[in-house]
Amino acid sequence: MSSYDVIVVGAGHAGIEAALATSRKGHKTAIFTIVLENIGQMSCNPSIGGPAKSHLVKEIDALGGEMGRNMDKSFVQMRILNTKKGPAVRSLRAQADRKVYARNMKKTLEAQENLDIIQDMVVSITFDKDKKVVTGVKTKNGLEFLAKKVIIATGTFLNGLLYVGDKLVEGGRMGELSSKELTNSFIEMGLEIKRFKTGTSPRIDKRTIDFNELEEQPGETKIALKYSSRSSDEEVLAKPQLSCYLTRTNVNTHNLILDHIDKSPLYNGTISSIGPRYCPSIEDKIVKFRDKDSHHLFLEPEGFDTNEVYISGLSTSYPAYLQEQMVRSIKGMENARIMRYGYAVEYDIVNAKELDYTLEVKKIKGLYLAGQINGTSGYEEAAAQGLMAGINASLALENREPLILYKDNSYIATMIDDIITKEIQEPYRMFTARSEYRLLLREDNADLRLSKYGYEIGLLSKEEYDKVLEKEKAVYETIDNLSNTNVGTSNKVLVELLEKYNETIKSGISLKELLRRPSFTYQDVKEIARYANVSYQIDFRDDIEYQIEVFIKYEGYIDRAMKMMEKNKKLEEKKIPKDFNYDIMTGIGREAKQRLNEIRPYNIGQASRIMGVTPADISVLIMYLDGRLS
Ligand SMILES: Cc1cc2nc3c(=O)[nH]c(=O)nc-3n(C[C@H](O)[C@H](O)[C@H](O)COP(=O)(O)OP(=O)(O)OC[C@H]3O[C@@H](n4cnc5c(N)ncnc54)[C@H](O)[C@@H]3O)c2cc1C
Numbered sequence: 001m002s003s004y005d006v007i008v009v010g011a012g013h014a015g016i017e018a019a020l021a022t023s024r025k026g027h028k029t030a031i032f033t034i035v036l037e038n039i040g041q042m043s044c045n046p047s048i049g050g051p052a053k054s055h056l057v058k059e060i061d062a063l064g065g066e067m068g069r070n071m072d073k074s075f076v077q078m079r080i081l082n083t084k085k086g087p088a089v090r091s092l093r094a095q096a097d098r099k100v101y102a103r104n105m106k107k108t109l110e111a112q113e114n115l116d117i118i119q120d121m122v123v124s125i126t127f128d129k130d131k132k133v134v135t136g137v138k139t140k141n142g143l144e145f146l147a148k149k150v151i152i153a154t155g156t157f158l159n160g161l162l163y164v165g166d167k168l169v170e171g172g173r174m175g176e177l178s179s180k181e182l183t184n185s186f187i188e189m190g191l192e193i194k195r196f197k198t199g200t201s202p203r204i205d206k207r208t209i210d211f212n213e214l215e216e217q218p219g220e221t222k223i224a225l226k227y228s229s230r231s232s233d234e235e236v237l238a239k240p241q242l243s244c245y246l247t248r249t250n251v252n253t254h255n256l257i258l259d260h261i262d263k264s265p266l267y268n269g270t271i272s273s274i275g276p277r278y279c280p281s282i283e284d285k286i287v288k289f290r291d292k293d294s295h296h297l298f299l300e301p302e303g304f305d306t307n308e309v310y311i312s313g314l315s316t317s318y319p320a321y322l323q324e325q326m327v328r329s330i331k332g333m334e335n336a337r338i339m340r341y342g343y344a345v346e347y348d349i350v351n352a353k354e355l356d357y358t359l360e361v362k363k364i365k366g367l368y369l370a371g372q373i374n375g376t377s378g379y380e381e382a383a384a385q386g387l388m389a390g391i392n393a394s395l396a397l398e399n400r401e402p403l404i405l406y407k408d409n410s411y412i413a414t415m416i417d418d419i420i421t422k423e424i425q426e427p428y429r430m431f432t433a434r435s436e437y438r439l440l441l442r443e444d445n446a447d448l449r450l451s452k453y454g455y456e457i458g459l460l461s462k463e464e465y466d467k468v469l470e471k472e473k474a475v476y477e478t479i480d481n482l483s484n485t486n487v488g489t490s491n492k493v494l495v496e497l498l499e500k501y502n503e504t505i506k507s508g509i510s511l512k513e514l515l516r517r518p519s520f521t522y523q524d525v526k527e528i529a530r531y532a533n534v535s536y537q538i539d540f541r542d543d544i545e546y547q548i549e550v551f552i553k554y555e556g557y558i559d560r561a562m563k564m565m566e567k568n569k570k571l572e573e574k575k576i577p578k579d580f581n582y583d584i585m586t587g588i589g590r591e592a593k594q595r596l597n598e599i600r601p602y603n604i605g606q607a608s609r610i611m612g613v614t615p616a617d618i619s620v621l622i623m624y625l626d627g628r629l630s
């Protein structure tokens with residue numbers, strides 16, 4: 001019987017990060033998947049990033065994960081969204097060449113030392129005789145494998161059912177087997193299982209689209225946009241890009257959908273499970289927003305070597321013939337031919353309240369769950385959990401303290417805190433609004449926030465970490481220098497400011513104060529600094545210069561957010577003993593008592609975020625902890 005330190009079940013976005021983390025840390029790892037060719041498959045939209053999701057990718061990169069690096073090698077388009085908004089919500093969005101992304105990931109896994117890749121379906125998890133410690137897995141091919149840690153990252157595959165209108169097939173994704181037995185292991189452990197659903201859009205043949213009337217959306221080719229601080233600017237700038245195109249649904253599309261609503265498995269009662277509120281199907285959008293007579297659609301190329309074009313925004317489970325009519329009712333697609341039909345998928349998830357902050361199942365030592373199985377939705381959310389499960393399984397094997405991130409230093413922590421503390425009622429996706437610290441958790445400073453952990457854990461090299469320290473030093477030193485340098489009131493400066501920027505100044509103003517004004521960018525201030533003949537360095541890499549500008553322009557907001565963070569930190573620091581007896585408390589609501597008993601929060605901060613626990617309950621709890629009540 002083969003024996004491993006870690007077994008990872010699933011080679012999707014979560015499983016990949018988990019397996020790379022454990023094997024890179026020197027632990028003998030096996031990763032199981034149903035089909036080898038589909039390692040790192042993007043089930044739906046071949047895109048990574050967008051608001052809050054790009055933040056997650058940059059955090060994954062700062063901790064030494066792979067998603068960002070792989071995207072930098074596999075994209076067909078990169079651009080920044082929300083350029084007119086503040087830096088907290090500005091975000092990178094990249095389109096992948098779907099096949100290249102998956103191939104590059106498979107190559108990375110195959111080249112990894114300490115990692116075996118095995119195509120076999122895991123059918124059950126094995127435990128010690130008391131069912132308290134995981135011991136390994138059994139597979140469909142009748143094999144048994146032993147492991148000290150097991151990470152389950154099976155995505156949408158558990159008892160997956162696929163719907164195209166009234167046509168129903170079993171499957172984890174279209175064309176792939178569903179994983180039918182594994183849920184039984186979770187039921188045996190006494191974990192709560194729920195059922196969620198999601199869906200995907202049709203793909204059409206590029207040759208049948210009339211692009212002439214559609215708005216082109218090219219990528220950014222002048223500035224080096226990338227997810228990983230470990231990719232080179234030259235590498236990303238050298239890559240060719242493809243354009244997306246914008247079109248819209250119209251009244252005819254909407255009428256067609258409404259007239260045949262009984263044909264939608266989502267609306268005729270066939271599917272009753274809960275779908276993603278924030279990435280809804282087109283039928284959901286049209287029923288719920290009846291007053292809107294049009295919705296944006298993006299036509300996104302799936303890669304350089306294919307004619308497949310993905311219709312972003314048209315996720316549907318209507319019958320195939322209606323999907324054709326729907327597509328052809330839209331500008332630019334009047335003669336479009338569908339290559340793959342859209343579908344919905346229904347699958348089992350495990351209620352993530354069963355998990356610890358490390359993503360370990362509380363009841364079973366050594367068993368971790370990561371990705372869509374925990375009720376989240378999205379590649380980035382999955383990858384971030386996979387990485388954290390892989391890191392924590394490794395640290396446990398090394399008898400080291402777990403890595404628990406806090407809501408004030410990452411979106412990763414925000415997501416984990418949300419899914420284990422709040423009862424997830426629908427597929428969970430990340431938003432910037434989910435964080436009260438979003439001004440501090442920008443994608444531009446993910447490396448400054450988290451690289452030290454990546455380095456301490458051993459997933460970032462000294463050289464990679466030094467690069468981040470160099471950025472930090474340059475940013476703080478330059479801010480100091482700019483605040484200590486007077487702009488001066490020479491004629492040359494005054495004329496320049498007035499003529500070029502229509503700005504006037506009084507004597508005594510520093511370069512830092514100038515940069516705080518809306519009319520000036522760091523590039524402008526650099527030019528003015530040259531007149532002042534400054535002796536310090538002012539030219540840096542793009543990311544460093546952007547960071548200096550953000551720090552100075554948003555200093556007031558950032559300071560305020562820091563103060564709020566310090567205040568809340570006190571609640572996080574107030575620990576609750578593991579064996580605290582909630583039952584003896586009086587003056588606290590019944591629901592609160594029950595929820596506290598279920599979740600057993602680690603500290604007052606977490607307790608205060610549990611649904612059903614009120615501020616009054618928290619006051620009582622604090623009094624018990626302080627000994628004022630007993
Ligand atoms: C139809 C559809 C559309 C989606 N649309 C999008 C989208 O547009 N954008 C987005 O961000 N997210 C989308 N999602 C969600 C996204 O695919 C997931 O959130 C993400 O892929 C989850 O990653 P994961 O690693 O948890 O699982 P997955 O990527 O699903 O990977 C699961 C892996 O587990 C393996 N596996 C499963 N069971 C077993 C078993 N018993 N034994 C061995 N291996 C097993 C599979 O072979 C696979 O490798 C969509 C999902 C689906 C199904």
Ligand SMILES: NC(=O)c1ccc[n+]([C@@H]2O[C@H](COP(=O)([O-])OP(=O)(O)OC[C@H]3O[C@@H](n4cnc5c(N)ncnc54)[C@H](O)[C@@H]3O)[C@@H](O)[C@H]2O)c1
Pocket residue numbers: 044045047049050051053081093198199200244276278279298300312315377378429
């Ligand atoms: N179908 C599913 O099961 C499922 C589940 C979870 C997540 N997702 C994915 O999660 C993401 C979240 O969706 P979202 O609506 O917030 O979009 P998004 O995060 O991709 O982009 C946010 C905004 O960016 C803009 N945008 C710019 N270029 C775009 C392009 N080429 N395509 C799409 N949007 C573009 C749109 O205005 C959109 O509102 C998407 O990638 C979606 O496909 C899908």
